Amino acid sequence: MKSHSFNALVVREDADGSFSRAVELRSIDELPPGEVLVKVAYAGLNYKDALSASGNKGVTRRYPHTPGVEAAGVVAESESADFPPGMEVVAGGRDLGMNVPGGFGEYIRVPASWLLPLPAGVSMRDAAIYGAAGFTAAYSLIKIEDHGVSPEDGTVLVTGATGGVGSIAVALLARKGFTVAAATGKESEAPFLEKLGASRIVLRDKLDDRSGRPLGLERWAAVVDTVGGNILATAIKQTKYGGIVTCCGNVAGAELASSVYPFILRAVTLTGIDSARCPVRVRNAVWERMANDLALDCLDEIVDELSLEALSDRIDLMLNGKIKGRTIVKHGHGE
Numbered sequence: 001m002k003s004h005s006f007n008a009l010v011v012r013e014d015a016d017g018s019f020s021r022a023v024e025l026r027s028i029d030e031l032p033p034g035e036v037l038v039k040v041a042y043a044g045l046n047y048k049d050a051l052s053a054s055g056n057k058g059v060t061r062r063y064p065h066t067p068g069v070e071a072a073g074v075v076a077e078s079e080s081a082d083f084p085p086g087m088e089v090v091a092g093g094r095d096l097g098m099n100v101p102g103g104f105g106e107y108i109r110v111p112a113s114w115l116l117p118l119p120a121g122v123s124m125r126d127a128a129i130y131g132a133a134g135f136t137a138a139y140s141l142i143k144i145e146d147h148g149v150s151p152e153d154g155t156v157l158v159t160g161a162t163g164g165v166g167s168i169a170v171a172l173l174a175r176k177g178f179t180v181a182a183a184t185g186k187e188s189e190a191p192f193l194e195k196l197g198a199s200r201i202v203l204r205d206k207l208d209d210r211s212g213r214p215l216g217l218e219r220w221a222a223v224v225d226t227v228g229g230n231i232l233a234t235a236i237k238q239t240k241y242g243g244i245v246t247c248c249g250n251v252a253g254a255e256l257a258s259s260v261y262p263f264i265l266r267a268v269t270l271t272g273i274d275s276a277r278c279p280v281r282v283r284n285a286v287w288e289r290m291a292n293d294l295a296l297d298c299l300d301e302i303v304d305e306l307s308l309e310a311l312s313d314r315i316d317l318m319l320n321g322k323i324k325g326r327t328i329v330k331h332g333h334g335e
């Protein structure tokens with residue numbers, strides 16, 4: 001392919017130590033080495049992207065940088081027989097969008113191991129709506145099923161339910177017949193959550209137990225926690241005997257203050273959910289489920305589609321906890 005320019009959201013560290021971001025023209029020659037060049041059609045916005053776009057050195061070590069930890073697009077050039085030009089692919093995980101230019105650029109160049117073929121029956125747009133959030137939600141549900149929890153065992157709690165992972169988790173669990181309690185600090189979003197399938201709305205402050213008691217009433221057959229902190233600790237001590245809690249986020253705090261009693265007296269299992277370093281065989285299996293029995297017909301209720309130029313303002317809203325569902329960027333391509 002001839003060298004040409006493309007649009008990308010670029011985050012720069014300014015002389016005074018602050019960070020700024022703007023859509024800039026970049027060259028394909030500036031992309032790092034990799035086996036596959038992908039022309040990105042859609043990219044999803046995640047909290048990790050918002051951190052990178054605000055200069056968080058724990059996510060991105062060096063700037064200037066283009067965030068975007070996930071993307072869906074078409075192979076433009078390839079040195080891998082597994083991903084020939086013209087193949088539609090999903091990119092994500094590893095270091096994409098963190099320390100390697102990501103999906104908020106119209107092109108990415110990555111190792112072949114960072115790609116998956118787009119599952120049959122899933123469009124590139126739908127793949128972007130699911131993205132890392134949908135993968136995390138689906139993987140959480142699979143962990144709950146594999147643990148042996150069924151709809152008959154009781155209510156499943158989803159924390160951070162209006163967020164990307166949370167909203168998809170509510171919809172997926174409801175699709176599989178579970179009674180879902182959706183926890184949120186946004187009481188006004190109750191109709192949104194009920195439309196996705198939530199049977200109950202739980203206000204966030206009801207899940208922030210500061211009593212110091214090591215155990216609470218047994219309320220949840222399972223929990224999908226997306227926020228961490230004391231809300232996670234509270235959920236653990238309210239989980240029923242033999243239940244499972246999945247953990248995938250830390251927006252409410254990275255510390256976990258818990259006694260051992262939920263684990264040794266109620267046999268509660270706490271399991272982490274990771275999408276970045278997940279083995280390829282697991283990623284393939286989860287996406288296969290998402291394309292088939294976990295496919296959702298409510299994606300348009302969850303998503304807000306933006307242009308690259310509108311993305312910076314949406315990042316600020318995400319950092320302030322003022323968005324719901326999923327945000328995706330639709331790329332247009334310049335020469």
